[in-house]
Amino acid sequence: MPPPRTRATLRHRLAELRGPSVPLKALDARALAALAANPGCRRRALLDGAGVNKAALADALGAPSSFGQSQFAFMRGNAFEARVKADGGAELLRLVHEKLDPTAEPPTDALVPDLTAVGPEGRAGRTELALREATEARRWALLDHPMLALDVAGSPAFLEPDAVVVHPDGRWSVVEIKSFPLLDGSADPAKVGAAARQSAVYVLALEEVAARLGARTEDGPAEESMVRHRVLLVCPKDFSNLPTASPVDVRKQRAVTRRQLARLTRIEEITDTLPEGMCFAPDLPQEALEAAVETVPAAYAPECLSACELAFHCRARSRAQGAVTAVGRSLRAELGGLTTVDEVLAAAHGEAGDPADPAVAALRRAAELRAEALAGSAEALASGTEALASGAEARAGQEVAVCR
Incomplete structure (x- = not known):
């Protein structure tokens, strides 16, 4: 070894x-x-x-x-994100307060720390420091494009969510900004699902940061977790360029992603x-x-x-x-142990496979039903053809009689 x-x-x-x-x-x-x-x-x-x-x-x-992603969609997404984060992220923080934490004090004087550093490792360290400072300050804070490190199969992956918001209670929320619209409060389920899976990865990375900072994570009850499992999805409203938002629960996606990454x-x-x-x-x-x-x-x-x-x-x-x-x-x-199409066809035709294998038995039964169906279709087709021929002969006889 x-x-x-x-x-x-x-x-x-x-x-x-x-x-x-x-x-x-x-x-x-x-x-x-x-x-x-x-x-x-x-x-x-x-x-x-x-x-x-x-x-x-x-x-x-x-x-x-x-x-x-197309270049047009990329440019449209960047323009919409810039609008959402304008004026120090005032509109984004308003949406977070309204949709995720309405009982907290309004985010009138939020922290917006500078996260610039050299290299992804430096940015990840600066993000971790900013999260610690904002959590201890117990104030609203907006981290614009933080850098998070996540261990993936023994190799570090550096991830950059659109934003992470620190609430006055010291908990953290992921914000994902997308350019597809929310029409009457709902969006394409496939796109929302993809955004939820992507946000679940950020939640996992934030939990690793929380663990390093000594904060409580998913080992305890969800309400005591440092990282919130309801992320905020920000999208254009209807057919305008005005931002609106919808909370998305990513607990299921987080659990699935965590299990799959462990595999x-x-x-x-x-x-x-x-x-x-x-x-x-x-x-x-x-x-x-x-x-x-x-x-x-x-x-x-x-x-x-x-x-x-x-x-x-x-x-x-x-x-x-x-x-x-x-x-x-x-x-x-x-199909169990049948891994190729040739093996499947051979098992269905009785040329290979163990008859006691449920997969082989099902294939052979399906082949018998198919043969019966095709035979019945052939008989029906022959009967229909004969009936058409008889009808044609009868019509021809009638035409001859009329001509006479």
């Missing part, structure tokens, strides 16, 4: 995998939520941990992905299985990149198409191998 890696050695190894001249692609909360949704994918865990730009890698592999294989365990000199730099020949990518096992599912830049490449490989996961995780779970 190889000796355990130190943090510096692991960073050096990940830099080698990324490429000596390739800049680090930071792991954000959106990518982390997608990673937690598929914890069995070692390929994504390694590439995200190493800071590999998966979009550039997909282009180099000849399987580009359209995954990502992730540690990055050093994956790197220890890789050959020396392997690299994912996008300027390498396509054959070398394909060999490097295939060295790390993936766990493709159709859901990856909306969450991972390498989804088209992994889908093509999954289809070429005949893997049943290409058609969905739920079906894969139902």
Whole structure:
């Protein structure tokens, strides 16, 4: 067994995998939520941990992905966020007070600490210090784009929420600003769900900060927790550019994300299985990149198409191998030990498989029902064709009789 890696050695190894001249692609909360949704994918865990730009890698592999946000949506989101945070965040704090803490005193004189520092580690340290100071002051405080550190499979991920608000009671709330509208007080459930999963990652990171500061977290009752589980989702109202907000309870998403992150294989365990000199730099020949990518096992599912830049490449490989996961995780779970399409067809036709296996028995019963249905359809089609022919003959006879 190889000796355990130190943090510096692991960073050096990940830099080698990324490429000596390739800049680090930071792991954000959106990518982390997608990673937690598929914890069995070692390929994504390694590439995200190493800071590999998966979009550039997909282009180099000849399987580009359209995954990502358009430039127009990005600019619109930035403009809306700037409006929400104007005047020292007065409107944002008003919404937090109204939706999350209406019994507290109004945020008329809130703290807005300066969080600038050198590097993500420095910014994370400055954020932690600002949270401590604001909590001890027992005043409203707005932390604009704080930096939070979260341990992911043994590698630190630095996350940047839109805002964190400290309440007068010393508790903290996450604020997520999105550019999709709230129409009559509700929004697209899929978009709200994605925002909730992203906010749950920030809640987990804040809980780690609270634990380091000695504050009470989820080990105690929810009402005594330092980090609130109701985040504030700020969006445009109807079809205007005026901000409105809605509280979102992320306890379920937080629990799921925490459990899934705990299942992730540690990055050093994956790197220890890789050959020396392997690299994912996008300027390498396509054959070398394909060999490097295939060295790390993936766990493709159709859901990856909306969450991972390498989804088209992994889908093509999954289809070429005949893997049943290409058609969905739920079906894969139902098939038990049958992992390929060929195995499934052979079991359904009685050419392989244990008849005592419930999955094999169900497949064979389904094949029998399909054969009966097709036979019945063929008989019905033949009867219909015969009836049409008889009707045509009768009409032809009538026409002849009329002509005579």
